[in-house]
Amino acid sequence: MDFILFSLALLLWLCAGCGAVLLIAPRGRAMSLIEVLSLAVLLGAATISFALFCLGFGLSGLALRSAVTVLCLVLGGAGWARQRRSLIKIAWPSRPSITDYFFLSVLLIQTSFVVWLSLRNTFGWDGLFNWESKAHLACINSGVIPLQYFSDPSRAWSHPEYPLFLPLTQSWFYSWLGSCHQGLIKLIFPPFYLSGLGLLYVSGSRMGGSRLHGWLPAMMLPFVPLAIFRDGSATSGYADFPLAVCYLAAAIYVAEYWRSGASDALRLTACLSALLPWVKQDGTILWLVIAVLIAVKGVARKQLKGPLAAIMPGLLVALSWIVFVRVVKAPFMDAFLPVRPATLWAHLDRWPPVVKAMYSEMADWTHWSLMWPGLLLALPLTRSAERRAQVVALLTAVIAPVILYSWVYVFSSLQYMEHVTSSLSRLLLQVTPVAVLILGLSIPRYRARDSETPTRTQTAKDEHRRNA
Amino acid sequence: MRASSRCVKFACVRAFLLVGCSLSQSMRTESGMVYFIRRLCADYGSPVSAAFRVLFLVVFISLGVKALSGMNLQALIDTGPNGWGAPVSGDAITDAYFRTVLRTHGSPLAEVPRPSASVQSSLAGIQGKGAILVISPRDDHDFILIPPLLSYLSWPRPVHYQLCGYQEPADSTSPPVKVAAVIFHSLPPPAWMAPGRVMIPSLTLVPVSETAKKWTSYCSP
Numbered sequence: 067m068d069f070i071l072f073s074l075a076l077l078l079w080l081c082a083g084c085g086a087v088l089l090i091a092p093r094g095r096a097m098s099l100i101e102v103l104s105l106a107v108l109l110g111a112a113t114i115s116f117a118l119f120c121l122g123f124g125l126s127g128l129a130l131r132s133a134v135t136v137l138c139l140v141l142g143g144a145g146w147a148r149q150r151r152s153l154i155k156i157a158w159p160s161r162p163s164i165t166d167y168f169f170l171s172v173l174l175i176q177t178s179f180v181v182w183l184s185l186r187n188t189f190g191w192d193g194l195f196n197w198e199s200k201a202h203l204a205c206i207n208s209g210v211i212p213l214q215y216f217s218d219p220s221r222a223w224s225h226p227e228y229p230l231f232l233p234l235t236q237s238w239f240y241s242w243l244g245s246c247h248q249g250l251i252k253l254i255f256p257p258f259y260l261s262g263l264g265l266l267y268v269s270g271s272r273m274g275g276s277r278l279h280g281w282l283p284a285m286m287l288p289f290v291p292l293a294i295f296r297d298g299s300a301t302s303g304y305a306d307f308p309l310a311v312c313y314l315a316a317a318i319y320v321a322e323y324w325r326s327g328a329s330d331a332l333r334l335t336a337c338l339s340a341l342l343p344w345v346k347q348d349g350t351i352l353w354l355v356i357a358v359l360i361a362v363k364g365v366a367r368k369q370l371k372g373p374l375a376a377i378m379p380g381l382l383v384a385l386s387w388i389v390f391v392r393v394v395k396a397p398f399m400d401a402f403l404p405v406r407p408a409t410l411w412a413h414l415d416r417w418p419p420v421v422k423a424m425y426s427e428m429a430d431w432t433h434w435s436l437m438w439p440g441l442l443l444a445l446p447l448t449r450s451a452e453r454r455a456q457v458v459a460l461l462t463a464v465i466a467p468v469i470l471y472s473w474v475y476v477f478s479s480l481q482y483m484e485h486v487t488s489s490l491s492r493l494l495l496q497v498t499p500v501a502v503l504i505l506g507l508s509i510p511r512y513r514a515r516d517s518e519t520p521t522r523t524q525t526a527k528d529e530h531r532r533n534a
Numbered sequence: 535m536r537a538s539s540r541c542v543k544f545a546c547v548r549a550f551l552l553v554g555c556s557l558s559q560s561m562r563t564e565s566g567m568v569y570f571i572r573r574l575c576a577d578y579g580s581p582v583s584a585a586f587r588v589l590f591l592v593v594f595i596s597l598g599v600k601a602l603s604g605m606n607l608q609a610l611i612d613t614g615p616n617g618w619g620a621p622v623s624g625d626a627i628t629d630a631y632f633r634t635v636l637r638t639h640g641s642p643l644a645e646v647p648r649p650s651a652s653v654q655s656s657l658a659g660i661q662g663k664g665a666i667l668v669i670s671p672r673d674d675h676d677f678i679l680i681p682p683l684l685s686y687l688s689w690p691r692p693v694h695y696q697l698c699g700y701q702e703p704a705d706s707t708s709p710p711v712k713v714a715a716v717i718f719h720s721l722p723p724p725a726w727m728a729p730g731r732v733m734i735p736s737l738t739l740v741p742v743s744e745t746a747k748k749w750t751s752y753c754s755p
Contacts, residue, residue, distance in 0.1 A: 183610070185621055185622055186610035186621050187610060187621075188621070189627050193627075194627050194628070195686070198627065199686050203689060215689075220685065221692070223681075223682060223685075224682070245624060246624070247624050248625055248627040249621060249624060249626040250622065252626075286594065288598070289595050291601040294602075295602065295607070296605065303627075431597045431601060432604060435597040435598040435601060436590065436593060436594045437594075443587065443590065505594075508587070509587045509591050510587075
């Protein structure tokens with residue numbers, strides 16, 4: 067019975083998500099079914115958690131669950147109606163080849179392994195005490211997190227100031243199950259993993275021009291050990307992996323915007339990047355990177371209105387959450403010193419050891435395999451005029467957060483090296499799917515028009531011409 | 535296992551030789567390094583770079599598999615006292631945390647098949663308003679787990695902790711005004727208190743109705 071109720075909650079999640087995707091997608095845009103379902107996982111969870119948060123101020127228990135259920139069905143129905151009017155074209159997967167079957171089998175085996183890991187693994191510290199504990203609290207309080215929790219000093223260790231994307235998604239399942247079932251709740255993480263795989267496949271094949279470019283990054287993801295096991299991974303109960311998938315989605319569409327400048331890509335970027343501050347506080351930094359990428363391209367294209375409108379949703383979400391945290395008097399940014407030039411100057415000596423630690427972490431193949439050095443393989447892609455904009459956007463989306471995160475520790479109010487040791491790998495994990503996408507694009511042979519091999523004579527001629 | 539590690543080593547040596555040969559060839563001229571980089575960047579379809587990229591993929595996958603196999607995943611196959619159903623039971627996660635504590639203290643796991651349920655039922659029996667105070671020895675590393683676990687199970691009752699073995703009050707959270715129960719972790723209750731009730735091995739609950747005493751008084755035998 068529990069499993070049926072769990073499946074029902076999952077279906078409603080997907081229904082809301084599909085509806086949201088079809089309503090957000092610009093008119094006339096062609097989307098593949100895999101793309102719609104992958105985005106539905108992210109937008110569905112965001113819709114449900116946000117609805118539970120907002121409606122929770124006035125409703126609780128059965129009334130709250132019924133209201134959110136109606137919202138899910140209405141969204142699904144509205145999206146379906148829009149699609150029926152042929153405003154959105156959904157492309158079904160075309161006839162697969164033997165190679166496709168091979169990769170599909172590999173992915174099925176990998177996904178089964180991840181589901182098994184999710185079930186067998188126990189949530190890590192943050193997974194239980196920072197995220198699931200809030201869902202548990204909502205579960206025993208008729209679906210609503212009591213306001214007194216946010217200002218309870220004896221529970222400050224559970225970070226009441228963290229956003230509620232994950233806890234309220236978990237509490238949605240608890241409300242359908244009728245109890246706080248810690249065993250079944252582990253199963254909400256495989257959909258995020260599948261969403262990541264779907265996005266890697268869709269974006270890889272779209273950017274690379276062949277299905278192989280899509281299959282490869284999807285297949286490579288589980289070979290980054292930290293992506294599927296240990297703290298922060300897809301099976302650990304942490305918010306870092308869902309955040310990484312949301313960031314991947316936003317990065318894909320911002321890269322598309324960099325290539326085409328199309329407003330429909332901007333619209334999807336706006337909605338997906340707005341999820342980032344709602345998933346985790348670190349998401350605000352990731353949102354900032356996306357916002358800067360939008361702004362840079364907007365300025366280059368002499369567009370103002372579109373990029374500005376695309377930045378607004380994320381800004382609104384981040385500010386609203388900060389206001390809420392202040393109003394309920396939750397502890398805010400306890401782990402960090404005030405971000406001021408004086409603090410920066412006083413703790414500047416921390417930066418070199420942090421960078422050193424970051425280098426050691428990236429070079430640790432037991433955590434990342436060859437992912438970080440492998441990014442060098444993407445450099446040749448920047449020579450292709452067709453791909454340059456996209457690859458530069460994606461590389462920036464990987465490198466910029468890493469640089470920003472190295473500066474974040476300068477403001478740590480804890481023992482900063484302990485802070486680095488305990489959280490660095492998780493921060494790097496947040497950009498891992500984007501890095502894997504770049505790797506997947508780099509490996510297969512690319513038949514670009516401008517990829518001819520220069521001989522030494524040609525190189526010399528080029529240099530001569532440039533000097534002249 | 536040995537064969538796979540030999541495979542990885544072989545692949546690494548091949549990759550090293552491949553890069554080494556290309557480098558040594560290209561560095562014979564003055565601007566060899568620049569040429570090498572330009573060639574690597576531009577030569578995106580030649581057999582050499584294709585082989586390099588395939589080799590990279592093979593090494594990437596091999597290292598990933600090797601790293602995962604070194605992460606002790608086989609421990610997840612160990613089903614524990616409750617068999618295959620344990621990881622998907624209703625209290626699967628908190629039970630796993632309590633089992634970690636029990637294991638540290640050498641208590642047989644079969645004695646307490648559902649530790650979370652046992653603790654929760656004991657906590658439910660605490661009368662009156664007031665906080666729970668957890669007393670723990672400083673040198674027991676599990677102390678870091680116990681207060682959050684009890685706090686998780688005892689909502690809305692606040693949980694505070696105090697550590698024995700250090701003379702600094704900084705080793706405690708801000709003391710509560712009124713205490714409804716004191717839970718001793720890895721410590722027996724002092725002689726001046728009632729013997730209390732063992733919730734699970736290593737956790738003893740003593741219901742009280744008092745204003746919090748000086749924290750060191752709970753540490754004395």
